[in-house]
Structure formats: C-alpha cells, structure tokens
Amino acid sequence: MAEKVNVCIVGSGNWGSAIAKIVGANAAALPEFEERVTMFVYEEMIDGKKLTEIINETHENVKYLKGHKLPTNVVAVPDLVEAAKNADILIFVVPHQFIPNFCKQLLGKIKPNAIAISLIKGFDKAEGGGIDLISHIITRHLKIPCAVLMGANLANEVAEGNFCETTIGCTDKKYGKVLRDLFQANHFRVVVVEDAEAVEVCGALKNIVACGAGFVDGLKLGDNTKAAVIRLGLMEMIRFVDVFYPGSKLSTFFESCGVADLITTCYGGRNRRVSEAFVTSGKTIEDLEKEMLNGQKLQGPPTAEEVNYMLKNKGLEDKFPLFTAIHKICTNQLKPKDLIDCIRNHPEHMQTL
Ligand SMILES: NC(=O)C1=CN([C@@H]2O[C@H](COP(=O)(O)OP(=O)(O)OC[C@H]3O[C@@H](n4cnc5c(N)ncnc54)[C@H](O)[C@@H]3O)[C@@H](O)[C@H]2O)C=CC1
Numbered sequence: 001m002a003e004k005v006n007v008c009i010v011g012s013g014n015w016g017s018a019i020a021k022i023v024g025a026n027a028a029a030l031p032e033f034e035e036r037v038t039m040f041v042y043e044e045m046i047d048g049k050k051l052t053e054i055i056n057e058t059h060e061n062v063k064y065l066k067g068h069k070l071p072t073n074v075v076a077v078p079d080l081v082e083a084a085k086n087a088d089i090l091i092f093v094v095p096h097q098f099i100p101n102f103c104k105q106l107l108g109k110i111k112p113n114a115i116a117i118s119l120i121k122g123f124d125k126a127e128g129g130g131i132d133l134i135s136h137i138i139t140r141h142l143k144i145p146c147a148v149l150m151g152a153n154l155a156n157e158v159a160e161g162n163f164c165e166t167t168i169g170c171t172d173k174k175y176g177k178v179l180r181d182l183f184q185a186n187h188f189r190v191v192v193v194e195d196a197e198a199v200e201v202c203g204a205l206k207n208i209v210a211c212g213a214g215f216v217d218g219l220k221l222g223d224n225t226k227a228a229v230i231r232l233g234l235m236e237m238i239r240f241v242d243v244f245y246p247g248s249k250l251s252t253f254f255e256s257c258g259v260a261d262l263i264t265t266c267y268g269g270r271n272r273r274v275s276e277a278f279v280t281s282g283k284t285i286e287d288l289e290k291e292m293l294n295g296q297k298l299q300g301p302p303t304a305e306e307v308n309y310m311l312k313n314k315g316l317e318d319k320f321p322l323f324t325a326i327h328k329i330c331t332n333q334l335k336p337k338d339l340i341d342c343i344r345n346h347p348e349h350m351q352t353l
C-alpha cells in the first residue's frame, strides 16, 4: 500500500453516494489516507445542468441521495479512467449489470498494485451455464484482489447516520485493517471475515427473496406467510452456498450480510416495494422500476434470472423452488398467486420421520 492511500469510488447511485459520506469523512480524518477521494459519476443532465457540476458545487447528489451533504473532499469525476487512475483502493458500487463494461474500460488503466472492494449485490452469467461472482469478474479482468462489503445497509438509513452493521469479506487478511479503517464509523460497525464468497453470495441472493416478500405483501397474505418465505429463502441461500461454494461457513449467515440483510431488505428495500406494486398494480417490473425509482436500479429480478440460468442448466430448479418461482413470476411465466403452491411442498418440508 502507498504511504498515503488514494481512494476512488466507482459509482454514485443511492448506495454509492451514502457510502461516500463515510469514506470521504474517514479519508479526511485518518492520516493513512489521501484526503481527496474521487467518485466516478455516470454523467447525466439534471434541469439542464451536469450532475458532476451539481455535486462539486453543492456537495449533494440531488438525484440519488437528495437531502444529504457529501464531504467536500469527495470530488465527482465524469471520466471513469481519470477517476480511477491514481487509486490504491477502488470501491465498486454500481448496479451489477454495468460491471463487465466498467472493467473493460479500466483494463490496463489502473495501478497494478491497487486493490478493489465490491459493494455490488448481484451476479453475471458465465460461459458454460454457470454464474460469476462480481468480485471474481473484477479480479479476472483487472488482475487485482477484490474484497466485498455486504450488510443490512439500506442506503438512506446509513446516510441518516442510524446505527447498523456491515460485513467485509476478505480472503487476504493483510487488507482487512485498511479496509475496516476506510469504512468503519460510529454508526457503521464493520466485522471482517475471511469467508468472502459466502458474504457476496448472501448479498446477491437476498434480493431475490425480497421480491418474494414483496409478492406476499402485495397478495396481503400477512406476516406468517412472509416469515415463511424469508425462512425458506434463507434455507435456499444456505443450500446454494453449500452446493456451489463448498467449504463456506454457516456462521457467515449470522453476520450482517446474512440474516440481517435478508430482514432489512424484505421489510424496507426497493425490491420488496416494487414487487408489492407489481402484484397490486398489474404493471410490468420494468415500468414500475422507472415509475417508482427515479433512475435507481432493481437487482432482484435480474439476479433471479441469472440464478435460474444456472439452476436450469444444472437441472436443479426443483431443489430451489422459491428462487425458481420468483424468477418465473418476475418474467410472467407464473402468476404471483401461484407462489405459495410452488413452496407448499418445499424440500425443507420433506422430512423422513
Ligand atoms: N441502495 C441501497 O440501499 C443499497 C444498494 N446496494 C447495492 O449497491 C449497488 C449499487 O446500488 P446503488 O448505488 O443503490 O445504485 P442505484 O440503484 O441508485 O443505481 C443508479 C446508478 O446507476 C448509474 N447508471 C444508470 N445507468 C447507467 C449506465 N448505463 N451505465 C453506468 N451506470 C449507470 C446511475 O448513474 C446511478 O449512479 C447495487 O448492486 C445494490 O444492490 C447495497 C446496499 C444498499
């Protein structure tokens, strides 16, 4: 690591902006970091003015995190390579569907000894019928190590300064301290674990379950049904990690990235909210995303699709009936009301007594 660690935040959406508040404050306060933090902003015009200019003049991301001031040492940069070129730590926080393209643009343009940390919840489809972890895509394309940060972290609540926890998954212990220093705050408590793959998979899969929770809310089936969907979702998350990432630890599911993130997203997240409206309005998910989220992106429906791509290819759809049903509902192959019939005889209920 350099004497003064340079930090770049790649992304400036709802979560990217909320985390910029913490990272910017820590970079300004701690001697190990260079004070100036660059933040790559995907440029767009807001009322005739560039978003980067608005952020640099008012220190507010008026589109994605309205009402919160960013630290003045966080500088919005519209050029990805320019933002990232001097960074020792690259924080990736963009909707997951954009990451392969970002990596292509950064190839050969960053410091060779930089490290990355991904805050991105989702997967990408891989050749051969499987899926790729976003951290693996970053490492493979950019040839740098990539840790992950996942937790029960609804961005607006983090930006408010309400107390919460998060999990950093980092296979190489030597990066644990600098990453914790960069993210930890009085209201944002960090636990570092080595089980990085399970941390990342938890963060991606819980968005699928949150869609199921939203369907249940839209169908007005009540809290017991929602709790059942959350529990079966958790069991499918554990089974998924068991099958595809063997050697991971069960204890990881009890970190913030596991049960806690599942709960907060199933009650307070965007995936839940839009999925509820999908049932009550009859509109498509794409239309609701545009109508309700003002440019923010849903991760649950595309993640359900990516997971289904792999489960289908491997003949495992029936072992994950909740994930499978949620994908089919999102893509109109099933009606929301069919959800319960799909999980009534869940493998979790097939005990031999
Ligand atoms: N918002 C939240 O509460 C949390 C989000 N996350 C995760 O963080 C990741 C990023 O989420 P958010 O920051 O909330 O993003 P967001 O949902 O606010 O998405 C909007 C961002 O996408 C960018 N964008 C739109 N079109 C683009 C394009 N064609 N190419 C490149 N960028 C484009 C926009 O400029 C904006 O920065 C996601 O994987 C999400 O699951 C994780 C924890 C909390």
Ligand SMILES: O=C(CO)COP(=O)(O)O
Pocket (backbone or CB within 6 Å): 121, 151, 152, 153, 154, 155, 207, 210, 261, 264, 265, 268, 269, 270, 271, 272, 298, 299
């Ligand atoms: O990941 C999140 C909270 O930890 C945010 O979830 P949503 O994308 O459903 O809002």
